[in-house]
Every structure is written in C-alpha cells, then in structure tokens.
Amino acid sequence: MNYSLKKYIKIVCAISFALAISACSNTKFLEKGQFLYTGAKIEVKSDSLGKKEKGNLSDALTEQLRPKPNSSFLGLRPRLYIYNIAKEPTKDKGFKYWLKYKIGEKPVLLSSVDQEFNKKIIVNFSENKGYFNAQASSDTISKNKKAKVIYTLKPGSRYVINKVTFPADSSLVNKEIQKTKSESFLKVGNPFDLDVIKAERVRIDNNLKEKGFYYFSPDAIIVQADSTVTNKQKVELFVKLKSTTPKLAKEQFTIDKTIVFPDYNLQDVKKGKYGVPMLTDSIELYKDLYIVDPEKKFKPRVFDRALYFNKGDLYNRTDHNLSLNRLISLGVFKFVKNEFVISDSLNHKFDAYYLLTPNKFQSLRLETLGKTNSANYTGAELNLNYTHHNFLRGAEQFKGSVFGGFDVQFGGPKDANNIIRLGTKAELSIPRIVAPFTFNTSGAYVPRTNFSLAYEFLNRTQLYTLNNFTATAGYLWKENERKEHELNVVNITYVSPQNVTDKYQQQIDGYFDPVTKQNIPANPSLQRVIDKQLIFGPTYSYTFTNTMLQKKNTVYFKGSADLAGNVTGLLSGADAKAGNRKIIGGIPFSQYVKVEGDFRDYFKINTKTTIASRLIVGLGLPYGNSVQMPYSKQFFVGGSNSIRAFRARTLGPGSYDPRSQPASFFFDESGDIKLEFNTEYRANIYKFLNVAAFVDAGNVWLLNKDSTKPGGQFTKDFLSEVAVGAGLGLRLDFNILVLRLDLATPLRIPYYEKGDRWTFDKMDFGDKQYRKDNLILNIAIGYPF
Template identity: 70%
Template sequence: MKNKFHTYLTCLFVSGLSVIVFSCSNTRFLKEGQMLYTGADIKIEDDTISKKEKNNLKTALEDNLTPKPNSSFLGLRPRLYFYNITKEPEKEKGFRYWLKYKVGEKPVLLGDVDREFNKDIIENHSENKGYFNARATYDTVSKNKKAKVIYTVRPGARYLISSVKFQKDSSLVNQEIQNLTDKTLLKTGKPFDLDVIKTERERIDNGLKEKGFYYFHPDNIIVQADSTVSKNHKVELNVKLKDNTPNLAKQQFTIDKVIVFPNYNIQDVKDGKYSIPMNTDSLSKYAYNDIYVIDPKHTFKPKIFDRALYFERGDLYNRADHNLTLNRLISLGVFKFVKNEFIVSDSLNHKFDTYYLLTPRKLQSLRLEALGRTNSANYAGSELNLNWTHRNFFRGAEQFKASVYGAFDVQIGGPKDANNIFRAGANAQLSIPRIVAPFRFHSSSAFVPRTNISLGYEFQNRTQYYTLNNFNASFGYVWKENARKEHDLKIFDVTLVSPANVTPKYDSLAQNSSALRRVVERQLIFGPIYTYTYTNTMMQKTNTVYYRGMLDLAGNLTGLFTGANVKKDKQKEIFDIPFSQYAKIENDFRFYHKFAEKTSFASRLIAGLAYPYGNSEHIPFSRQFFAGGSNSIRAFRARTLGPGSYDPRTQPDGIFFDQAGDIKLELNAEYRANLYKFLNVAVFADAGNIWLVNEDPERPGGKFSKNFLSEIAVGAGVGLRLDFSILILRLDLAMPLRVPYYEKGNRWTFDKVNFGDSSWRKDNLILNIAIGYPF
C-alpha cells in the first residue's frame, strides 16, 4: 500500500511538472509572422496630478482596453497549452471538442489588437473624467514571438467644477427639480466626471418619480459644461430640461382605477385589448372597497389584494409604492409572474388606471424525493419524502404543506456492536400571509408578514437499543423589515419526547451513564423561541456579513409560577411529565471577502450557551450543542468531539452515542477559488469545541473552565465543490491538527502526520460528502 501511494504521488508530480514545462512553450505553435499578445502597459506622464489620481486613472484605462490576453497562472498559460496540443475535433461535441474549446483557450494574437481604437478609448475615457487635454500614443515591444503594447498617456491638468446652476422656468416639473437641488451630487471644487453627471440625472429622475412624474426619463435632462468662461482649468455646469422634452413627461399623474387580474393569461389579450370590457358598468360587479378584482371564478379572496396594494384611487403616483406593491404581490408566493401597467384614462386631468396582471403558479403540487447519504460517523442510508403543497388553501394565498417520510441509516463500520436507525414521520405547516393576532400589526415592508402553524410527529427506532416517539407543534410569526433583516418569533413551541421499547441491553449500558439515561427520558419542552437574521450577502460588495441570533426560553413562566427548584425538590410535572426549564442563546456570525468574481474568503464564528435552572439540572439532549461533521469541525466525525478534553476512547466497547454540550465555541475559515467553470476548490481550517456547564463524573474534563483555550480542537483540509447550478456537491478531506483529549503538551499532531501509513490515514483523514457550502 505504501509503495502504491508513493507511486501515485510520483505520477501526479510528473504530470503536473509536464504541464508546467510545456505550457512555457506555447509560442512554438504559432505560425510564421504571428506573435502572442501578452497584454498592455499604461504609462501616465504628468507631474500636475497626484500619485493617487494616476493610479485610479491607470486602473480604469486598463479595464477598458480590448482584447484581454490569454489567462495565466503564475506566469504560465495552461489553458492555451491545452488548446494548442488538442487536434481540431471533427464534430462540435465529444471529449476532444470539450478539451480544446471548453478547457482550452484560443490564442490572443497581436494582430487581434486594434491599437488605434484603444488609443481613442484612452483619450475619450480620460476626457470623461475631466482630463480635457488628454493625449495618448502607443508603441509595441516584442521578443521571442511575444508582444505587448505600451500606451503612454499625457492627461494634462484635471478640470474642476467652478459653479453649478439649475436653470429655472415656470413649469411644474422644474419647480420639483429645484426642490431636489440641495442633495445634488455636483459639488463645487470636485473634478468633472461624466459618470457622476449620469448618476445626478438618475437621482433627479428618481426624485421626480416620487412626485407623480411617471413618464419622465433621465435623458430629459441635459448638463451643459462650459470650460471657456473660467481660467485655471475650471468648468461651469448648467443643469436644465431639454427643449424637446415631451409634454407627457412634464405632467404629474394620479391614480384613477386600480384593476387586478389574479388569473391573467396572455390569451386574455386580443389585438392589444383585454377580452373583458373595461367600462365602469362592467367593472362594478368586481368592486371591492376601492379596487376591482377581475376574478369570475372566485379563486382568490379580494381582501388579500386590498392588503397588498399600496395605490388607492386619487393617490399621486410614486415609484416607492409602485415597487412596494409589486414586491408584496411576489412575496405572497402564489403568483409566478407579476406585471404592472399604467394606461392613461384622463389625459386632461392627468390620470391613469393601474393594472396588475398576475399569473398564478400551480396551486397544488405533489413531489416525491429520494436521496442517499453517508456521514463521517460510519452511517450510510436513504430517505424517501412525499410532499404535498397547496398555495391557496383557504383562497387567501395561505400555503399549506404536508409531508410524510421514511429513512434508515445502517452502520457500515466503526464499533463492532453496530446498530441501525430507522425514522418515519409526518408533518404539516400552514403559513398565512398576515399576522393573526388580537392586536393590529402594520408593516410597510416589501415582504408580507406571515403567521406559521406547524404540527409534526416522528417515530425513531434505534435497533437493539430503544424506540422514541417525538411530537412537535408551534405557532408564531415571521416578518422582514427589509431584504436584510428578518424576525422569526415562535410564541409557543412545544416538543414531547416519549420513549418506548427500551431494551434490557440499553438499560444495562445506561446504568453507568447518566447521559445515556437522559436520551430515553420522557421530556416536555415548551416556550418561546426568537430568531433574528441580518445579511447583506445578496449585495455586490467586496465585504459582506451574515448574522443569526437565537434565544430559546423553555418553561420559564411555568417554572416561576410552580416554584420549581430541582436542587431542593423533585421535578415539577405537567400531565405526569417533567418539563424542562432553561435559557439558550446562540450566535452565528459570518464574514465574506471577495477577491475576484470567483475567488473569495469566508469565515464563521459560532458562540452559544445553554443554561439549565429551576426545574432542570441538564439541558434536553435534543437542544444541546454538537461539534464535528461536514458542517462543523470537519477533521472530526459527526457529533464525536468533546465535551472539553473528555476522551471518547475511554468508553466501553459497544457504546456509541452523540457527544453533546451546553457551551459551544467554533471558528471556521475557508479560501475558495474556481478551477474551471463548475469545478471549485477550497482550503479550510476549523477550530472549536463544546463544553458542559456542570461537572459530569462520567465525562471527566467536560466542564468549561478557565483553561478552555487548551481544549480547542483544530483541523484543516482541502475540498472540491462541483457547482451544477441546481445543487453544489461538496467533498472535503480534512485531518486533525490539534486533538483536545490528548495529554497536555502533546495535543498538536504535526509530528504524528504520516501519509504513507495506511492505519494513520484511516484514523485521521476524514472525507465529508455533503450538499451545499458549509457556511
């Protein structure tokens, strides 16, 4: 085995070296007279502008030059090499075509570069940035069949804005423009910049859209620049309406009729007209409050549109309410397409009707899912799910989901005395698109708030050990302030765990383990759970963050009213079942930094604490923290790490159970890069552990102490991610670098690494196969 492993590494090394060596000789494939284009250099020669201005101008100019040279890695061009060595395929498919045109890259030659065109681009862009006297020249440098182009730019002094004037006239639209001048982006003393001028026109247009000028357009504004009236490289700006601005663009419009087609189909339109007459008499029978809902089959209750629409008859048009209404209609989740049209109904009084053309999704769907899985705890299995969804359950866009499922996991390695797991269950959830409460809840968010009611049951059988019956029910609300902030409040969440068929074998094992006994105890957990989520990861920014905070309060009021104190008395019970009392808080913070389009750094910090008190001495097993596995510390098998420095190897043979803790601290970091299209690579490091709040004699070293840093586990590894758009298949190979249950002073494992030893690889190389990114 050792010799085979070394042979494999040698072959891999030689193959990689061959690619590197031969990619250096791409020029040997060029024809006579051809030269490989290696890129452009821009030199800015001017002593009147600062170093920062030179760098900014140079970067912007380089981005505008075409074409781009062949992609390179560490100065080499492997993609060009694959193109060159692959023969021309006979068909536009197959492996050879894929290798040459998908993996490979066609050479970019000097003859492909239009240097005069690039020179014009440089001069035009420089002028747009205020360098009105910019001039550029170019020269070509070649050597060994490679060539690059050097562009020399003499920009001259940059022109600054000396004054900004918003020209006045008597029109209504001009009066509104004057009201917007206090927040202008055109500032005296700032450089002339065409991009800023374009943004200023869009700013004015956005402001006018909020004041009813629906038909206005940024192109209706002209910004005149005059550099002749001032000396010392100054320019005066004059902002005015174009003389040919259409009269319609100058008018302020109000809403006349609001008409909704909730079952819209393109077939409803014939010769550009709606098949249903639009006169007032025909609409009257569809009236609901101040809107008209054209729904002859009564598929939807009209009140859902009354709550979603922000336009009312007589309102002055504004873009904010326009977009808000569209977003709320989409967030109902029942419409596949949402379209809005405005049609002038009274040109004299400047009124238009607003039409909402809504194409519903399929109201019902039935989906069968089958999947196979394996995990690092030596289990493999399968799961079958049957899901039914109704998106308009009570005709008010209520979404009802019901599912039944069955799953099994078979232990394929690890402890000799293996046991298998079988699960089956059903759950149902009703999501109502409003807050159902005795109080009034008003939200002006673009997202419709929801009331969620759920009910579920799961049967779990661990062969040779026990059977558990799990019941769960919850009632709560979900609402979003905006696209970044979401609140999830479960006013009541109850879980009942009822054991059955606990085998004598498990009883004998549990006699010496309180942790095992707690797994099969009857448990009643109830109380509120609040979760807050903030994220801006959807934004196109270099740095983005994600935060999720959760607060779980179980049995608090009940414990207070009953005077529960497990340290003094027997546990209080409800229906002869002891109820849990604890407080749990968990924080998940993530930071992402984007180096390039497909290259980024991701990190995550998890900190959590669960504290039992009153009626509980321990946290219920299902609400504790766990560490290890494909989405945690990947160098350790799922739920086998911790607590603290407890050594799981001290467990008697035949006992295997998930390690759980009351405190969790975890830090993950990952560098992600794209190798080729769907193939991504990652290098990662994970650190952390779990601990107990109270001492457990059966798990020595598990309690949290001031020496917790010495009990941090560390792992690292590499991974491949296959991004198939509809899913991401992740393969992470990790190894432990620091093991907390080793002797102090001997917990780092660098000196124990031995890739050539098969037994070391078996115990230390952990392969995690999962769907999606770990964070």
C-alpha cells in the same frame, strides 16, 4: 525532520517544478512570429497627480482594456496548456471538444490586441473622469515569445466643478426639480465625473417619479459643461430640461381606478386598446378596487392588503414598487404585471391594471434521497409532499408531508446500530399577522403567521425508540431585503422514549463483560438521550444579509435566542439544584436560555476567487427547573458542514477522549458551549467546476463538570482544546444543485496529550492505515456556509 516529511516535501517540489515547466512550454506551441499576450500595464505620467490618484486611475483604465490575457492561477496558465496539448476534435461535440474548447482556453495573441482602439478607450475614459486633453501612447515589450503592452497616459490636471446652475422656469416639472437641487450629487469643488452626472439625472428622475411624473425619464435631462469660465481647470455645469421633452413627461398623474385580474391568462383574455384586458360584467367592487374574478378564486381583501394605490392618489414609484413586491411575496402568482392606462387625459388621470397569473394551486411531489455521511452511515429517504398555495382563498399556503428513511452503518472503528425514521408534518402559512394587537405591515414584504404540527418516530435498532412531537405558532416578517425576523410565540417539543433495550440500559448502569472479564463502568450520559422531555417557550431569530449585492465584501449574520420554561419556572419557584423540580403531566419541564450567533464574511478577490469565513458562537444555560440542557438542544460539531476533519458529532466536549467510551457504539458528543471558525479559499476553474482549500477549527464544552466526561468542562485553557482540520474540496455547481466533495485531515486533536496535540509530526500519507484513520471524505449537497 523525519523521513516521511522529507519525502512529501520532495513530492511537492517535484509537482511545483512540473507545473512551472508546463507553464513555460505553452510558448512552444506558437508559430513563428507569434507572441503570447500576457497583459497590459498603464503608466500615468503627471506632476500634478499624487501617487494614490495615479494608482486608482491606472487600475480603473486597466479594467477597460481588451482583450484580456489568458487566465492564470498562481502565475500558471493551466487552461491554456490543456488547450495546447488536447488534440483537435473531429466534431463539435464529445469529450475531446469539451476538453479543448470548454476546459481549455485558446491563446490570446499579441496580434489580436488593437492598440489604437485601446488608446481611444484610455483617452475617452480619462476625459469622462475630468482629465481633459489627455494623451495616450503605447509600446510593446517582447521576450521569449511573450509580449505585453505598456500604455503611457499624460492626463494633465483634473477639472473640478466651479458652479452648478439649475435654470428656473414656470413649468410644474421645473418647480419640482428646483425643490430638490440642494440634494444634487454635483457639488462645487468635486472633480468632473461623467458617471456622477449620469447618477444626477437618475436622481432627478427618481424624485419626479415620486411626484406623479410617471412618463418622465432621465434622458429628458441634459447637463451642459462649460470649461471656458476660468483658466484654472474648472468647469461650470448647467442642469436643464431638454427642449425636446414630450409634453406627457411634464404632466403629473393621479390614480383613477385600480383594476385587478387575479386569474389573468395572456392567451385567454381579450385585449383592450392599450394592451390590457377590457372590463367585463363579472367585475366586483371592493372598497376602491375593481376585481375581475368570475370563479371567486380569491377573497378580495387579499388585494386590499397588498395594494397601496387609492382613488385620487398622486402616482409615486414607492407605492408602485411596494404593491408589486407584496403581490410577488404572496407566493401564489407565477407572473405579476402592472400597466397604467390613461383614462382622462384632460385631468391627467390613469387607471392602474394588475394582471396576475396564478401558479397551480395544488402540487404533489415525491422526493427520494440517497446519502452517506462521515460517520460511515449509508441510507435512503423518501418524502411525499403536498402543497396548496391558496388553501382558504386568501393566498394561505398549506404543506403536508410524510417521510421515512433509514441509515445503516458499514465499517468504522465500532459497530453501530441502524436508524429508522418515520414522520409527518403539517404547516399553514397565512400572509398577514394574526394577532389581537395591531401590527404595522406597510413594507415591501408580506408578513406571515405560521403554524405547524409534526411527529417523528426514531428507532435505533437494538437500543431504543423515541417519539417526538412538536408544535409551533409564530410570525415571520422582513423589514427589507436584508433584514428578517422570526418569532415563535409557541414552540413545544415533547419527547417520549419507548422500547429501551437491556443492551442500552446496561451501558447506562454498567455491567460485567464476560469476554474481557472486566467490569464496564456506568455511563449515565446515555440516560439523557432516553429521558422524557417537555420543552416549551418562545424562540426568536434575526437575520441580516447583503450577499445579494454586487459588492467586493458582503456579510451574513443570524442571531437566535431560545427561552424555554422561563415564565413557568419563575412562577412555580422551580429549583432543581435544591431538589424542588416541578413537573407537568408527570414530566419535568426544561428551563434554560440558549443563544447562538452565526457570522459569515465573503470577500471577493476577483470575479473567480473568494475567501469565505464563518464564526459561530453558542451558549446554553440551564437553570431553575433544569440542571442540564436537554440533549436535543445542545451543540454538536464535526461532519460535512462543520469541522470536516472529524466525523459528525464525534468531537468534544473539550479534551474528552471518545475512544475511552465503554459503550459498543458511538454516542453523539454534545456540549453547552460552542465555538467554531471556518475559512475557505474558493476558486472557479471552469463554469460549474470549483475548487477550495479550507481550514476548520472549534469544539464544544460543558458548563458543569461531568465525571463521565473527563476534560469536558469549559475552563480558562479552552483554546488548547480547539480542534483544527484542513483539506481540499471539489464543488460541481450547476446553479440548481451543488455537489460537494471535501477531503480533510486533522491538524490538531484535542483529546491527545496536552503539548502533543498538533499532528504534523505524525503525518504519514504513505501509510494505508494512517490514510484510513485520518483522511475524511465528506460528500454533501450545497456549500458548507
């Protein structure tokens, strides 16, 4: 073991010892007779329960107990220690107050634990889960000014359901309940569980809401339990309608009129008897819809497409929610409100009112951005964005933007040339499918047809200029809140180079360096950056996510496919490898298949800690009219959202050593195959303050051998060429903005000699030059994934 490694082991041990001492010292701040409450343990004593059932019951009960002990991290209580050592502030604001009462945490004492109250919670919870006649006791164990409470539960055997009865009568509502009793959550043989009984009441209410019983509620259902039917811990359940249920809740309602106020304002519109606007002379009848839009701000067909209720329809909650969701997803209304007003009580009819408050149709936003990245570039960007949310009076959204920016590199191993970007973009999004074919849009989300045109001017000073034109036309639709599809039928990219300097050209062709008196070899890879490019073809992506759910484990997946020039290449018989390369307008078009998958997993250890992981796999396959993938469509790794221990786009392909480049500037390294894995341990320290420990691994490779990129081709030894980095991060999460700082260092460098690629034996954080070369600070907005 070398000296530097021993030194850092000693430092880590010293820090660990200091933290342990600080944790123990929390008790010295307690007054005489006070005990720090360290938590509770619940022991379940029963001969009839298995080990697993006891454990599940104990865990569930522990969550119910109050108060919770002071928060801890790896067995330590740093927030309590901060509270103890921070001086008492003289006023309820300022840094001292923030440190002591916001960052710090007041000690939870044993005296604040109401054991009698907790025992009642334990008994009530147990009985609600079917452990009738449960008994609970408690005891306190204290040592060194710390105390914990041991609760003992004697639950007895758990009662199970012996029989479920739905008493029948002649009422219409009861007949509907009888129709769905086979779908009941209450099953014979299952344990008695109050939460399941509550869910059963909600199930019945949901079914009745689909059958026109708008005014029904779960509270109208009572479930009576009889545990005297046998002496074998069994219970019989009776699911009945309460005798006090209002008459209105038992009636089925149908839709009479549907009235839309698309320019509703609570302050300006006169209210009717039932709290909705009264009808006015400006009403317009469109099919079955009554629309009050005196200024004609919207085309009536917008609402005909969004709303599901028709005159005479039986009310159902599905169409109710679908209509509201579609109105919201139009993106033009700030508030969407729906009310039902009885119009004919004798025939059980009501009118459906939709009260819609639109956003401001037009907005102009100026954005400025200062940025820095891991390649030592510092720059600024200016964006001017114009948006119209109702461009053609059909909730169409138009966006127009112009932007400009520059990046200047300071320092770094090699000098680099500055980057200037200018551009403009126009987008039109139509809230329907515009196509010659029929498309089913009966979902909660309005499908959209999107068109865009864009131009970007990019100048790398003293090197070259690129003019980039793009045009797209396609569709975006969601099956539900979890599944989304995007299909661009037209996706055209045209790249035209200009002003290629002699400095750049000689890097491509090779030259004689008069300073070193050496011949610098040619680097044909640089030619690909300034090649004219014509790329066209469809693209498709599918996204699945359930991260919006309150679950312990959630996932995200996005798969995409890019098919360029396939039909044209097939029809024209293009074969670039055989010298038969086809051109359009004097430019060879690209032909390839590119697929990429991005899978993410978020596992919540508890409410404050999460393990987040990501796996990206990508492949680009040129064929037909192309020998190589277009440079702009290849894969790149490194940087603040990728492998953070390596500067952006400087890693790969394979074991190729970028330090061997003869160019006087860094050339972005790219590949046809991408493999990347990231995992992070994320912990919340205080409200907006989060920390993370992460490991990143991956690389890119070329499909075909390239003599200018030795080691860049994908082979069976690709795993030995995977780069690995690790680091620590600090995240300031203000909900609307996340400022992220990640400090990373490489653990495995693929372009080192095989067998010597791990860097543990080379680490020397005490050396200034080592820190400069191997500690990479990434400053970014948002989480990396």
